[in-house]
Amino acid sequence: MNTPTGQRSSTLRTVDLVRRYGVGETAVTAVAGVSLGFEPAQFTAIMGPSGSGKSTLMNLLAGLDTPTSGSVLVEGQDLARLDDRGLTRLRRERIGFVFQAFNLLPALTAEQNILLPLRLAGQRPDRDRLDEVVRSLRLGDRLGHRPTELSGGQQQRVALARALLTRPAVLLADEPTGALDVTNGRELLERLRTASSELGRTIVMVTHDPVAATYADRVLLMSDGALHGTLEHPTAEQVLAAVARAESRC
Numbered sequence: 001m002n003t004p005t006g007q008r009s010s011t012l013r014t015v016d017l018v019r020r021y022g023v024g025e026t027a028v029t030a031v032a033g034v035s036l037g038f039e040p041a042q043f044t045a046i047m048g049p050s051g052s053g054k055s056t057l058m059n060l061l062a063g064l065d066t067p068t069s070g071s072v073l074v075e076g077q078d079l080a081r082l083d084d085r086g087l088t089r090l091r092r093e094r095i096g097f098v099f100q101a102f103n104l105l106p107a108l109t110a111e112q113n114i115l116l117p118l119r120l121a122g123q124r125p126d127r128d129r130l131d132e133v134v135r136s137l138r139l140g141d142r143l144g145h146r147p148t149e150l151s152g153g154q155q156q157r158v159a160l161a162r163a164l165l166t167r168p169a170v171l172l173a174d175e176p177t178g179a180l181d182v183t184n185g186r187e188l189l190e191r192l193r194t195a196s197s198e199l200g201r202t203i204v205m206v207t208h209d210p211v212a213a214t215y216a217d218r219v220l221l222m223s224d225g226a227l228h229g230t231l232e233h234p235t236a237e238q239v240l241a242a243v244a245r246a247e248s249r250c
């Protein structure tokens with residue numbers, strides 16, 4: 001998509017984004033001036049040592065935290081200009097979330113969990129859309145089960161179905177494979193890749209796993225709250241080497 005000025009308009013964009021915690025000598029700059037664009041159908045992995053600002057950046061992208069300065073724009077809308085209702089609506093309709101801990105409601109069945117965001121928005125579920133998502137994630141025979149009756153892989157696929165049902169522009173995934181075994185982790189990463197390449201979703205994933213990062217189109221390396229490099233379609237060895245370099249800077 002191009003703007004009248006010829007600039008490419010990103011689905012998600014940060015401009016000089018800064019998040020500082022505390023004041024005076026104990027102040028910590030968790031995100032130190034990050035300007036980034038995330039494009040449609042682009043799958044980005046964010047890596048970096050512990051404390052480098054990955055979670056803070058994700059919280060800012062999700063509108064869960066407010067920048068000290070700079071801005072986050074989702075489909076051109078500056079999150080800081082939205083009131084609480086507008087922000088809740090944008091997060092419910094345009095941003096999907098997948099977390100390491102699945103975050104499913106234990107009292108609800110898989111289907112009820114998947115439909116929850118729509119119900120909260122007061123919208124009727126589109127059965128065809130539900131069937132399509134459920135089929136693509138191989139959940140057809142598990143819909144009546146509660147989370148405790150599902151494997152970890154199935155629970156995370158339910159969480160992904162919930163995130164994808166509303167056709168969000170952006171999917172934010174925080175260590176989505178962190179609690180999964182290798183096989184289920186790889187399957188989830190394949191689903192994420194399909195969601196970006198075939199469905200056009202903009203995906204941003206924080207991971208500590210160099211192999212998981214190779215499923216992304218690009219890997220952004222953070223250290224000390226700043227961006228210290230980008231790798232395009234790297235191998236796991238290239239990711240490992242880059243992370244080691246970032247850690248040696250700490």
Ligand SMILES: Nc1ncnc2c1ncn2[C@@H]1O[C@H](COP(=O)(O)OP(=O)(O)OP(=O)(O)O)[C@@H](O)[C@H]1O
Nearest residue numbers: 021028029030048049050051052053054055056057
């Ligand atoms: N609420 C807070 N109050 C004060 N400092 C904070 C707060 N949240 C994060 N920080 C600090 O900001 C820096 C970045 O933290 P952040 O959690 O974003 O790092 P991270 O890269 O996600 O780390 P990890 O990989 O361990 O999850 C750290 O120094 C952290 O201690």
